[in-house]
Each structure stands twice: as C-alpha cells, then as structure tokens.
Amino acid sequence: MRYIKKKSSRIWIYLALAVYVVFCALPFYWTTMQSFKTVRQAFARKPLFFFKPTMQNYQELWIKSTPxxxxxxxxxxxxxxxxxxxxxxxxxxxxxxxxxxxxxxxxxxxxxxxxxxxxVDTAEFYDYFLNSVIVTAGVVVISMSIGSVAGYALARYSGIEGVVIIIIALAFRALPRMAFALPYYSIGQATGLHDTYLIVILVLTAANQPFTIWMMRAFFAEIPKEIEESATIDGLGPLAAFVRVVVPTAWPGIISTGLFSLLIAYHEFLIVRVLTQSKWTLPVAIVQFTGGEAPGHMTLAAAAAVSATIPIIIIIIIFQRHLVKGLTGGAVKG
Amino acid sequence: MKRKLFFKFSAPSNLTMITLMLIPLGVAVFLSLHFVTFVNINTPKFVGLSNYAAILTDPQFWQAFRFSMVILIIAVPIQIVLGFCMALLLDQIRSIFRGVILALILLPFVVVPVVGTLMFKQLFEVGGLVAYWYRAVFNQPFLFTPTSVRVLIIIHLIWYVTPYPLVVFFAGLQGLPESQLEAAEVDGASRWQQLVHIVIPFLRPLLLMTSMILIMDMYRMFDSIMVMTEQNPMYQAENLMMYSYRVGMMVQRLGRANATAILTVLGVMVVLIPFLRITYKNQMRNE
Known part of the structure; x- marks a missing residue:
C-alpha cells in the first residue's frame, strides 16, 4: 500500500513493530544471558543484567577435560x-x-x-551434535536428489497423474507425525533397524518429500522450457539435460528448498526420540535438560539452547533471502 | 514431457514417499487392533476394537481433545490477525531496517522448536525475567499451574508460528495491484476502505490457504506442549499428540497409542478434505 508520510503515524508504526520485535527476541536475549551466568547468579532474586560472564556452562556442556x-x-x-x-x-x-x-x-x-x-576430550553433547550433522546431511542429500528430479517432472508434465501425486503429497504433509513414529517403532524393532541412522534418515526423508516436491515444482515451473529444449537439440538425453542445463539455472530454488529440508531434519524431535536410543540428535538431548530437579540444569539448558541456535543464526544471516523466498514460494512448510 | 519419462523421473521420490508413509499407516491400523507393549512387541495379541473403546471412554483423551480444539480456536485467529497487521506495518518500512526487522521476526520460527519452547519457558521459571516482572506487578510468585501452563502454551504458539503468516502476507502485499489502489485513491477512498475493498480481497486466497495450513499444524503440534508440560499430565495441558505419545512411550500401551494416532488422522480429514478439494481445483485451473 501507499507509503505513510505523516510523522506522528510513522512513530506509531515503528513503536508497534518494536514491541513485536521485542516479543520475538526477548526469550533469545534472556536465555543467552542465563547461559553466561553461574547457577547462583541465574537464580538471583533480582535478575542480573550486568555480571562477569562465565564460560563454565559451555565448557561443561562440550568438553570433559581441557586438553x-x-x-x-x-x-x-x-x-x-x-x-x-x-x-x-x-x-x-x-x-x-x-x-x-x-x-x-x-x-x-x-x-x-x-x-x-x-x-579434545569432548563431552556427550558433542556426540549429539555429530548425530545431528549426520542425520541432517543424510536427509538433505537424499531428499534433494530424489525430490528435485520429481519436482522437475511434476513441473513439466501436464497430465492428471501429476496433480494426483501433488494432492497425495499434500495429504501426507498434513498427517500427524505420531501416525508414523509409533508404527515405525514397531517396524524398527521387527526389522532390527531400531536405533540406526538409516531408519531415522529414511523416515525423515519420506516425511520431507511432500514439501520438497511442492517447492521444487513451483521453482522449476518458473524456468522456461526453451532451456532444456535447446539442450536436447544439442544431443543430450533428458536426464543429462536436467543435470547439466536445468539444475544450474535453478540453484536459488534448490538452495531455498534444501534449507527447509535442512531445518526440518535439524528440528525433528519426535521421530528421533521414538526411533533411537543411543543416536540422539540435539533436540532430543536438550529436552533432557528441561524439568530436571538439579538447579545446575537451568544454566546448562541455556548453554545447550544457545549452542543449538548458533547454526540457525548463521543460516539466517547468510540465507535470509532464500528463506523468505522458500516460505512464500512453496508455501507448504512441513 | 512424456508420460513415461514423467514416471521415470518422479518414481524415486514417489515410491519413497508413498511406501514409507502408507506402510506405517497400515501398520498403525493393524497395531491399533492389538494389545502391544514393549515386552510383546513382536507378538501382538488381537483384541478387536477394544483399544478404541478404551480411548473413547478415557476422560484424559477427551481432555486432550478439548485442549486441541481450544488451541485451534484461540491461537489460529490471533496468529492470522497479528501476522496480517504486522505485515501491513512492515510493508511501510522502506529503509534498511526492513531486513533487520524481518531477520529478528523470523527467529522464533526457524529456531529448533524444542529449544524455542525451552527459551520461552525460562522467562517464567525461577530467576526468569518475566517471572520477576510478574512478582513485581502482582506481588506473588509466578506458578506453573494447569491454567497458567495452558495460557503459556497458547502464547508460545503465537510467538512461534506468527512469523509464518506474517512473511507470507508480507510477500503477498508486494504483489498488490498498484493501479487499482491509485484509482481508488483518486476517487477519494480512505486507507481503511482500500484495505477492506482491495487489499483483503486480493489476499483472500493466501489468507484461506495459510489458515488451513495453520489449523493442520496447530492440531498436530507436539514439541511445544511436551517441553511446556514436562511430559507431566498433572498440568492437564495435553493435546492429542501428547496424549498418544504418553500412552505409547511412557505407559507402554502401543496398541492404544496407535489407535489414538488413527483417530487423530481421521480428525485432521475434516480440514484436509476441503483443503485438498480447493487445491485440486486450483491446480486443474492452472494446467
């Protein structure tokens, strides 16, 4: 809409936005503060805003003994x-x-x-972090490689089967995670796949597919057909044309979609919690710190929370444009 | 693209998706008809529909059902309205602040949900900032009670999810038909009239789609409730997902938990089927 010029109105706009931004950012601010406090300071009757920061919580979280x-x-x-x-x-x-x-x-x-x-003699938290990296990388690689080809096919094919698949995908996307997690617990026990990276990556990839193909389809639909037509005239097969000609022009869309499948895998709590015993990822590990009776848990939980958030903040800083594009382009975040 | 090539290209993805999602649904139906615990997990005992009967007569299930509905009825409208208002305001910012504000607003949505809930909760715990303010204003400590936990969950869901409709509407606002707005202005339409007669009708499809997605996502919300209630039914703030998780993984009644999952799937169909019909029509129009 038209730009509001009136000074007094603009002040109100800024004020309202500022209140909302504070609402969004306050928990991050406070937890970060708590993570640099000693247990005593964290439980102070009057909240401390100025104090000598300590790295003790982070050290306890990540390292067993200093090298x-x-x-x-x-x-x-x-x-x-x-x-x-x-x-x-x-x-x-x-x-x-x-x-x-x-x-x-x-x-x-x-x-x-x-x-x-x-x-370095790292603590358990580091293993959880590594598990997160492995699971996330596995899901993103598999999910994107099969998802982008399918998205491309869906964007280029005009028959009714394409629409049917898209609709099925949307239905799957809406289903509660519980409906998969529980049966997979039994399937995992029966097949001996329980507590392996494989089952977690497979289940998360499948859960990721609906949204990946929706998003990739939207991005590929924007790419003109002439590009691969000229490539096929040059004698490339359809798959070679896709890999060598279409994919390079579709990078922004692939990055957007990849980011979201990364976030979905990195965020997942329920499926990892139900399907693993020893291969916990960060979200599952962090929940341990909540609701503990020992007071030291609170500052440790704060340090764990901040540690798990740093990668996300780096992602926002580097890829903000892609994130916004992904949210609006695919519009079906899972 | 030819039909054969289409199937060749989309097969890996479709097979993964459909087999890995249909098989567990089938298994869930099977298990829901059996008595299964962690002990007899490979030798379930057939009990017919008695799991369903047990759930439907369990007051805790109805409690969870009620709270699921309360979340939908309270949280979703607030998320949509707040997101829309903030998108309109953000649209007025044309300086470099726009990007900064957008980045800060996105934070709650992209942070790990479990972590976001934990951070949100810490504000209210002993030593937390909001707990301190609460004590200063009301002269009594902030306590986690069934009521306060339920209110906290709803506020947290607003904090966590509002960025999504906000960003979608914000992007929608960038595509407004400028010529129509200018014409309306020449005719002397006020800002409010422009909003009601041009902007909202233009964003209607987006509003509808976002509402449907939010309804389905709020219905299957799990992480937030689990952290907020500390998996403790005492707070009576379980939703259906939490209920089936607790029955399955903590009480070890896997059959009953699967039956709950099947019931929740049936529940989501109420929203899903109209949504699928709308999407189907839109897609057919585009083809």
Missing part, C-alpha cells in the same frame, strides 16, 4: 578448518567449478568434526 597436549593432530585440525573457511568464502575465485570447491570444503569440515574427539 593438555594439543599436538600435531590439533594443528592439522585447525589448518583443515581454516582451509574450509577459505574454500567456502573464496569458492568463486578458484579455477575450479564452485560446487567442486565447496564440496571439498564440506569434506574438510566433516573431517574436522569427526577427528575432533581424538584431540
């Missing part, structure tokens, strides 16, 4: 991490395909994450 001999392996890990950052930031400057450089970077990061416990 004394941070030798050769430690240096390798640090240099691997630095190399990862360089590769990711300057990916476009190298004389290699950007995707290739980025995947080397990701491999280095994975290497660092897996080798870290050999160098």
């Amino acid at each position: 004394e001999n941070f030798g050769f392996l430690g240096m390798i890990l640090i240099s691997a991490f630095v190399l990862f950052v360089i590769l990711m930031v300057f990916a476009k400057r190298f004389r290699m395909p950007t995707a290739f450089t980025r995947s080397i970077g990701m491999a280095l990061l994975l290497f660092t994450l897996i080798m870290l416990p050999r160098v």
Whole structure:
C-alpha cells in the first residue's frame, strides 16, 4: 500500500513493530544471558543484567577435560578448518567449478568434526551434535536428489497423474507425525533397524518429500522450457539435460528448498526420540535438560539452547533471502 | 514431457514417499487392533476394537481433545490477525531496517522448536525475567499451574508460528495491484476502505490457504506442549499428540497409542478434505 508520510503515524508504526520485535527476541536475549551466568547468579532474586560472564556452562556442556597436549593432530585440525573457511568464502575465485570447491570444503569440515574427539576430550553433547550433522546431511542429500528430479517432472508434465501425486503429497504433509513414529517403532524393532541412522534418515526423508516436491515444482515451473529444449537439440538425453542445463539455472530454488529440508531434519524431535536410543540428535538431548530437579540444569539448558541456535543464526544471516523466498514460494512448510 | 519419462523421473521420490508413509499407516491400523507393549512387541495379541473403546471412554483423551480444539480456536485467529497487521506495518518500512526487522521476526520460527519452547519457558521459571516482572506487578510468585501452563502454551504458539503468516502476507502485499489502489485513491477512498475493498480481497486466497495450513499444524503440534508440560499430565495441558505419545512411550500401551494416532488422522480429514478439494481445483485451473 501507499507509503505513510505523516510523522506522528510513522512513530506509531515503528513503536508497534518494536514491541513485536521485542516479543520475538526477548526469550533469545534472556536465555543467552542465563547461559553466561553461574547457577547462583541465574537464580538471583533480582535478575542480573550486568555480571562477569562465565564460560563454565559451555565448557561443561562440550568438553570433559581441557586438553593438555594439543599436538600435531590439533594443528592439522585447525589448518583443515581454516582451509574450509577459505574454500567456502573464496569458492568463486578458484579455477575450479564452485560446487567442486565447496564440496571439498564440506569434506574438510566433516573431517574436522569427526577427528575432533581424538584431540579434545569432548563431552556427550558433542556426540549429539555429530548425530545431528549426520542425520541432517543424510536427509538433505537424499531428499534433494530424489525430490528435485520429481519436482522437475511434476513441473513439466501436464497430465492428471501429476496433480494426483501433488494432492497425495499434500495429504501426507498434513498427517500427524505420531501416525508414523509409533508404527515405525514397531517396524524398527521387527526389522532390527531400531536405533540406526538409516531408519531415522529414511523416515525423515519420506516425511520431507511432500514439501520438497511442492517447492521444487513451483521453482522449476518458473524456468522456461526453451532451456532444456535447446539442450536436447544439442544431443543430450533428458536426464543429462536436467543435470547439466536445468539444475544450474535453478540453484536459488534448490538452495531455498534444501534449507527447509535442512531445518526440518535439524528440528525433528519426535521421530528421533521414538526411533533411537543411543543416536540422539540435539533436540532430543536438550529436552533432557528441561524439568530436571538439579538447579545446575537451568544454566546448562541455556548453554545447550544457545549452542543449538548458533547454526540457525548463521543460516539466517547468510540465507535470509532464500528463506523468505522458500516460505512464500512453496508455501507448504512441513 | 512424456508420460513415461514423467514416471521415470518422479518414481524415486514417489515410491519413497508413498511406501514409507502408507506402510506405517497400515501398520498403525493393524497395531491399533492389538494389545502391544514393549515386552510383546513382536507378538501382538488381537483384541478387536477394544483399544478404541478404551480411548473413547478415557476422560484424559477427551481432555486432550478439548485442549486441541481450544488451541485451534484461540491461537489460529490471533496468529492470522497479528501476522496480517504486522505485515501491513512492515510493508511501510522502506529503509534498511526492513531486513533487520524481518531477520529478528523470523527467529522464533526457524529456531529448533524444542529449544524455542525451552527459551520461552525460562522467562517464567525461577530467576526468569518475566517471572520477576510478574512478582513485581502482582506481588506473588509466578506458578506453573494447569491454567497458567495452558495460557503459556497458547502464547508460545503465537510467538512461534506468527512469523509464518506474517512473511507470507508480507510477500503477498508486494504483489498488490498498484493501479487499482491509485484509482481508488483518486476517487477519494480512505486507507481503511482500500484495505477492506482491495487489499483483503486480493489476499483472500493466501489468507484461506495459510489458515488451513495453520489449523493442520496447530492440531498436530507436539514439541511445544511436551517441553511446556514436562511430559507431566498433572498440568492437564495435553493435546492429542501428547496424549498418544504418553500412552505409547511412557505407559507402554502401543496398541492404544496407535489407535489414538488413527483417530487423530481421521480428525485432521475434516480440514484436509476441503483443503485438498480447493487445491485440486486450483491446480486443474492452472494446467
């Protein structure tokens, strides 16, 4: 609508928005404060706003004992991490395909994450974090590779079967998670897949598909048909045309959709809780800290909550545009 | 695209989706007719419909059903209206603040739901900021009681989900028919009239679709309620998902829990079927 120019009205607009933003941000602010306090400070009768921050909670959460001999392996890990950052930031400057450089970077990061416990004596929380990384990566890779081809097919095919599949997907998307989690508990017990990464990744991928194909279909529909037509004239088969010609032009949409399937996998509590015993991911691990009777739990819970949120904040900062596009483009977040 | 190629391309996704989602539904129906605990998980005992009978006569089930409905009736309208108002206000911001505000508003929606609930709850716990304000204003400590927990859950759901309709409406506002608005203005229509006669009708499809999605999502909300109630039925703030989780995973009556899940699936059909019909019509029009 038309821009409101009147000064007094604009002040009200800003004020209303400010109140809402404070409402949104207050829990984050407070938990972050609590996570840097000692237990005593956190339970102070009058809330403390100014205090000497302590890293004690984070240390207790992530590390069992501080490393004394941070030798050769430690240096390798640090240099691997630095190399990862360089590769990711300057990916476009190298004389290699950007995707290739980025995947080397990701491999280095994975290497660092897996080798870290050999160098530093990490606490259990680190294992939960690794589980989260494994499950999320598995779900995103499988879900996007089968989902984007299907989304493309749905966008290009005009028969009634396409609409029927889309409608079935929407119906699946609306079903309560409980209706899958419980039967999969029994299926897992019967097949011996209970408490494996495999079953969690498979179930989450399936639960992700409806929304992935909806979103990918919407994004591919915006890409003109002429692109792959000219590719087929050049002698490429349909799959090769898709991979080499269509996918590169569809990157923004793929990133948006990938982000949401990443968030869905990273967020999942119920399915992971029901289907695993030892391979808990971060959300399941964090729930342990709630409702504990020991007072130390509160500051630990705060540190755990902040730790699990940092990756999300990085994602918002880097991909805000894609997130908004995904929310509105697919419009069926699951 | 040819039919054969279409099936070839979409098969991996469709097979994964349909088999991995239809099989458990079938298993759920099967288990709901049996007596199953963790002990006899591989040798269920057939008991017919008695699980359903047990649920439908369980006052806790009806309690959960009532609270599920209360959430829908209170939370969804507030989320839609608040989201719409804030989208209108945000649309008025044209400076760099727009991006900053949008990022902050998105936070509750993209944070891990369990973590978001935990953070929200910490404000009200001993040593929490809002608990302190509450004590300062009402001169008594904030207590977690059945009523206060239920109110907290609803406020938390508003905090958590409102960013979604907000962003959708905000994007919708960017596509408003400017020429119509200008014409209305020339004719002397007030801002309010423009809103009622042009903006809202234009956003109607979005409003309808978002409401349906919110209704289905609020109905199957789980994480928020689990953290807020600490899995404790004492607060009488369970919804249907929480009820079936507790019956299944804590009381170990898997048959009964599956029966509850089947009943909730039947319940969601009430909203789902009209929604599917609308979507089907829209899709057919687009083809």
